[in-house]
Amino acid sequence: MQNSAVTARAHTNIALIKYWGKKDQQLILPMNGSLSLTLDKFYTDTSVEYLPNLNADVFYLNGTEVADPKITRFMDIVRQKTRSSNYALIKSTNHVPTAAGLASSASAYAALALAATAAAGQNFSLTELSRLARRGSGSATRSIFGGFAEWLPGTDDQSSYAQPLDFQTDWDLRMIAIVVDALPKKVSSRHGMQTVVETSPFYPAWIKSATQDLAAIKQAMQNNDFQRFGEIAESNALRMHALNLSAVPHFNYFEPQSLIAMQAVENLRAAGISCYYTMDAGPNVKVICKNKDLDVILDKLHHYFPSDHLLVAAAGPNVKLL
């Protein structure tokens, strides 16, 4: 056991084939496999120090002490896996532009998984870290890896983890996050996806089509086919949002500006510019494009959104110790 703080950095990721529903809520096993891109611009730095005089974990988020039972539950799993007993002082900072709504549990639990195991003197492999991060939040499974990552759904704790995908494309991919003004999130991901699993009559069709989408998008990457890649990602995102509209009670993450952003991307496409959008459990729209088309796309989006609401990211790295 080390006696000093250990700090890790993990980057957030955007799913192109979405995870939206669990087959095991306790272990966080997903209904279907998913695929994401880890982003360079948005990340979380987390330090962990085990202190023998603490009688509970103490957690600071962006400099403010926060009581979060999910963190304590996660740290109990870490203590079990590392056979340690001390409570920890945890300090986490999100490096995401203010109010961007991109701070995510993905980078948070990926960074915490590495910092908490390293501070306990353990050297977990990336696969072991991916399994562990999954216990905090499903999307964190993928944030252990840089670039593209695929989360293998698995059937138990051992078989559910992410792996990096190393396709050689010539796209030099960029993602423009369009920040849409909104009130705090209406329905949490955790609650929203469970409502969908339990009530949407379309859920069986989702599992089938998401599984097909995953195979097809990997084939498109293999073929260096950006158009097909973008079409599959966009359609998969819309089907996820269609589940929310079909749940009981129904809910959605769209704001008027989200629809404006989606239309702007469709208009750009009609004008011959290759770009596609995706959306997660919030109103921000993320545009996927090649670096060579970035400027013309930003020009068009500037007609609708101020430049500080257009954040450009590229592929980010693996989780790492600082």
Ligand code: 2P0
């Ligand atoms: C994803 N999202 O694949 C999907 C698409 C948002 C939309 O994973 O309950 O915070 O902690 O496992 O990971 C967000 O859900 O949910 C998410 P939990 P999580 O990225």
